Amino acid sequence: MLDYCRIFTGCLSLRKxxxxxxxxxxxxxFLNFAFxxxxxxxxxxxxxxxxxxxxxxxxxxxxxxxxxxxxxxxSDQWICIRHCLMDSNLQNVTAITVLNPHHTLxxxxxxxxxxxxxxxxxxxxxxxxxxTFQIYDLxxxxxxxxxxxxxxxxxxxxxxxxxxxxxxxxxxxxxRLDDNSPLPVKIFCRDTRMKNAQLVRYVSxxxxxxxxxxxxxxxxxxxxxxxxxxxxxHNLCQNIxxxxxxxxxxxxxxxxxxxxxxxxxxxxxxxxxKLHVVELGPHLSGNLAYTSHTGSIEFSNExxxxxxxxxxxxxxxxxxxxxxxxxxxxHLCDMETCTxxxxxxxxxxxxxxxxxxxxxxxxxxxxxxxxxxxxxxxKEQLVKYVWNVSKRLHIAERLSNVLKVDE
Numbered sequence: 001m002l003d004y005c006r007i008f009t010g011c012l013s014l015r016k017x018x019x020x021x022x023x024x025x026x027x028x029x030f031l032n033f034a035f036x037x038x039x040x041x042x043x044x045x046x047x048x049x050x051x052x053x054x055x056x057x058x059x060x061x062x063x064x065x066x067x068x069x070x071x072x073x074x075s076d077q078w079i080c081i082r083h084c085l086m087d088s089n090l091q092n093v094t095a096i097t098v099l100n101p102h103h104t105l106x107x108x109x110x111x112x113x114x115x116x117x118x119x120x121x122x123x124x125x126x127x128x129x130x131x132t133f134q135i136y137d138l139x140x141x142x143x144x145x146x147x148x149x150x151x152x153x154x155x156x157x158x159x160x161x162x163x164x165x166x167x168x169x170x171x172x173x174x175x176r177l178d179d180n181s182p183l184p185v186k187i188f189c190r191d192t193r194m195k196n197a198q199l200v201r202y203v204s205x206x207x208x209x210x211x212x213x214x215x216x217x218x219x220x221x222x223x224x225x226x227x228x229x230x231x232x233x234h235n236l237c238q239n240i241x242x243x244x245x246x247x248x249x250x251x252x253x254x255x256x257x258x259x260x261x262x263x264x265x266x267x268x269x270x271x272x273x274k275l276h277v278v279e280l281g282p283h284l285s286g287n288l289a290y291t292s293h294t295g296s297i298e299f300s301n302e303x304x305x306x307x308x309x310x311x312x313x314x315x316x317x318x319x320x321x322x323x324x325x326x327x328x329x330x331h332l333c334d335m336e337t338c339t340x341x342x343x344x345x346x347x348x349x350x351x352x353x354x355x356x357x358x359x360x361x362x363x364x365x366x367x368x369x370x371x372x373x374x375x376x377x378x379k380e381q382l383v384k385y386v387w388n389v390s391k392r393l394h395i396a397e398r399l400s401n402v403l404k405v406d407e
Contacts, residue, residue, distance in 0.1 A: 061370065133175070259287060
C-alpha cells in the first residue's frame with residue numbers, strides 16, 4: 001500500500017505539462033491495443049453481413065399467415081403472400097400481396113385462390129384454386145393461360161420462367177407455357193416410397209435434363225429427408241436420402257468445361273449431417289473423370305436436435321455452398337472439398353424459404369417471425385478468415401484468385 005501511495009504522490013509532484021504528456025501517451029497505447037484487439041476480433045468473426053431488408057408484419061401481413069406455403073419466394077426478385085384482410089364490410093377476404101424485397105413496393109388485390117407463386121424472372125403470377133390454374137400478367141392483369149386438371153394436386157411450383165411442375169398422387173408433370181401447351185405433360189412416375197412424404201421442393205438443372213423431387217417423413221423422433229432424382233437421358237429414377245438438393249453448373253479444377261453437379265444435404269438421427277457434391281454426366285471432352293466429395297455438417301447444439309437442412313443455394317462463381325437449416329443456422333461450405341468454412345445463426349426463428357441473390361452472390365431468407373434477411377459475403381475478409389481461422393490454405397488461395405483480393 002505504501003508503494004502505491006509513493007507512486008501517487010510522485011505523480012502529483014510532477015509538472016502539469018509532464019503529467020499531461022504521460023496521460024496522452026498512456027491513452028495512445030491503450031487505444032492502439034484496443035484497435036489491435038478489435039481487428040483481431042473482426043478477423044475471427046464469420047465474414048458475413050446479415051441485414052434485415054424488411055419486416056412482413058409492417059406491411060400488414062398477419063403473423064399467423066407468414067408460413068410455408070402461404071409465403072413463397074421463387075427468386076430474389078419476388079415474394080408472394082396469400083393472406084386475409086378486412087374489406088369495407090369488415091369481412092375477412094383472401095388477398096394476394098406481391099413485392100420485390102429490394103424495393104418494398106407491394107401490390108395487393110383480392111383473389112379466390114388457395115395458392116399463388118410469382119414467375120422467377122417475369123412480372124407474371126400463377127394462381128391455383130382447387131385443381132384449376134390461371135396465369136396472369138401483373139401489368140395488364142390479363143389472363144395468359146388457364147387449365148383445369150382432373151387429378152389431385154399435392155405440390156406445384158415454377159421450375160423456371162417457362163415451366164410449372166405439378167405433382168399428383170402417382171406422377172410428376174410439366175406444364176410448358178412457352179409453347180402454349182393446354183395441359184401439363186407427364187415426365188416421370190412418383191416412387192412409392194415418396195407417397196407418405198410431405199413434398200417440399202422440386203428443382204432441375206439449367207438444361208432440364210435432371211430433376212429432383214424432395215419430401216420429408218417424420219419417423220422415430222426425427223425427420224427423414226427423401227429425394228427422388230430423375231434423368232431424362234437415361235429415363236431412370238433413383239431415390240437418395242437427402243433433405244434438400246440442388247443442381248448447378250461448375251468447372252472443377254483441372255476440367256476444360258463446366259459440368260452439371262448435384263449437391264445434396266442430409267442429417268441422420270445423430271448430431272451429424274452430410275454434404276454431398278456429385279458430378280453428373282454426360283462426360284464432357286477435356287474434363288477429368290467424374291468426381292464426388294462428401295463432408296460433415298455439425299449439429300452440435302442440443303437445442304437443435306430436431307434441426308435439419310432445409311435449403312441449399314450455390315454460388316457457382318465462387319464455388320461456395322450455402323446450407324440453411326430449419327432453425328436458422330447457415331453453414332458456408334467449399335464446393336470442391338465439401339469443407340465447412342463457417343457456421344452462423346441467422347435468426348432465432350424457423351427459416352422456411354431462401355433464394356440466391358445474383359447481385360451479391362449471397363442469399364435472401366424469410367423467417368417465421370416475418371423477417372426478410374439478406375446474407376452477404378464480406379469478400380475481402382472471407383479470404384483472411386479461411387486462411388487464419390479455418391486454416392484451409394488451398395481454399396483461401398482459390399478464393400483469392402476468384403475474388404482477386406490479397407491474402
